[in-house]
Amino acid sequence: MPEWLVSILERNEGICKEGIVPILQQLLDQCSTTEYAYVCSPCVTHISKTRREGSFCGYRNIQMLTSWIIASGAQGSNLFGPKFPSIFQIQDLIENAWDNGFNVQGRVETGGIRGTRKYIGTPEVSSSSNVLEFGNSVRVSFSLQYRKWFTDRQHRCPPQAFKDEDFTVARNLLYAAIERYFQQGLLEEDSKVHATVLPPIYFQHRGHSMTIIGFEKQTNGKSNLLVFDPSYRDPSVVSNLVGKPFRHPPAKASGVLESYRRGNKYLRRFGEFEILWYARLDTGRRCDLHED
Template sequence: MYGDVECPFCGYKEARGEYAMLLHMETNHAEGQSPFVVEGEGFSDKGPSTEYTECPIDGCGEIIPLEEMDYHVELHASEADMAQGDPSSGSGAMASPVATTASPVSSSSSKQRSSSPTASTRQQNAIQAWKNLLAMPSSKRRAAGSEPSSGTAAAIQGRRLGRAQLGKYAHEERMPDWLISLLEKGGQVDQPGVIPVLVQLLKQSSTTKYAYLCHSCVHHVSKLKREGGFCGYRNIQMMASFINGTRSPGHHHFKKKIPSIFQIQDMIEAAWDAGINAQGRVETGGIRGTRKYIGTPEALAMFRLLGIPCDAQGFKNRESGKSEALLLEDVENYFMSGVTDPTQRIRATTLPPIYLQHAGHSMTVVGFEVQKDGSKALLVFDPMFRDASSIVKLVGKDFHHHRFPDMALKPYRRGNKYLKKFSEFEILRLRVPTDSAPKA
């Protein structure tokens, strides 16, 4: 049996199993009025309250909405499968290690490569325990799509936003010193060269009808261990990797480097000072030195401050599946506009990636896929997840056979199973003269 089950709300540990823990949750943490809602004038959390918890998988540390946990641990299960089976053909030699800014990252990568079957089994047991708990029909989970995202909630004029929009640390004045030190020393997990690997995997996938990909210079930037939810910042960093790689307008501001979380916070605050989306300061109470979530309005403000052309768009429709359909249609049309040879099955472009926001999370869209059964999926770099070692070792290599291309692609695909949970999406796109950009 897999040890004690820990309550995601209060930390209480229950040794009698999952059903006993479920009883504890229903008794002590039943849904109702959020304790963070302030009646009357002043600050308030509009919209349904959100329960946040830390991912139970060892080494993740991500703070995410509870209703996201099932899909989140499913992706961890894919990671565990890849690590245990290492289902790549591989040539035996390892590629260059992940490009990082500090030793904690490379140390983590080393631990991942050397994880024992016992550790892998323990992780899979943890995943299954939480899957079982989350799947219980008596648990009262809300639909994530009922929550407003950071950007759409911006319509609340003159009001401080709360946990539903800004995350668990919505009212934090300053992040803890240990986290400041971690971010200063660790920077980010920065992996270039993944898009060419995705191109080769898509070519070998038996399920892919055709696909598009953005410029190959885009890096996959993901979180450090224990950092929590800085996904909005990590997406801005991925956009910055494109701007640097193509020397697009505004690249001189970054001085050939990916800006840090603290630099991004300073630039967003400076944008507010300059009157760009200035209501963001009122709604957030300020973000400098905090863990508050940011979204498309903050990214838009920063890029406009730096003179980087961009635009944002929202997709919101009450009809089930309509917002998802509109999003997919728009993204496909966007990538089609950058194709030079439509006869190719896998179509590389020189287009920038897309910043995608939905309730509680954001990621970077690096491509679009249509499968042979007619289904469509976004291809993404998700800041929550690092590239598996079996992917990293293929960077910079030409490989003509991969035993399990679809398994390797799963962490990068976001199709109907994921997107149907949300009724509202926002995107931010860079407007860059692609004819002057280097070839993909």
């Protein structure tokens, strides 16, 4: 890794923005093409990559998952401290886990990751590859220092993979699994947009990973994953609304949401998907993003 990039990563945690999930919840409610939707806990921080940093999406998604653990006060949050781990800390944790016998094949496949820009998470796979065991890199990234969290039977987060020669089948299986997940955490049965306190979901397809923060069913019957993509920052039309009341015309609300939607137009290029979530659903307190 070049020295200029090391310097950037040591100085910068990424582009961090809190309070985005409640904004998206309001936009979905105001959007006339949304039949119903679910959103995850408002405690998740959207963390985007810094300019020129390169292939660190997997790390940024791990940081987003950890931001929920810390901010929600979920059981085990005390193991993390007040800040989510840096990219270099995550690399150290993965390497230390390999040293102690966790997922050692990862070291063989990558040749080691400390001080590099190598991808982590599920390797890029072709549509003809076998379904991979997904999630080990994510779980291992917190091993040792945070082993108690992930070895507790109640907190294990088994991976799920969706693959089919018919890409439509794989995509529909993914949609169904995500909707079932959010249905478990309903707080309001009769609302158009269902708020939950559920953690976000790590999402991987060939070549890229994101964090799923919600699910939308549109009036035309189509589904969308709602995501925080670490490759992109929040548009100013969203970030400037944090903590403010607002009302958009339905067409404008839909347009703003496009930055966070991943539906058929995007997903149809892929025939294999992997997701990882926390199995335990009693997820601590509901965070107050504006508390002192």
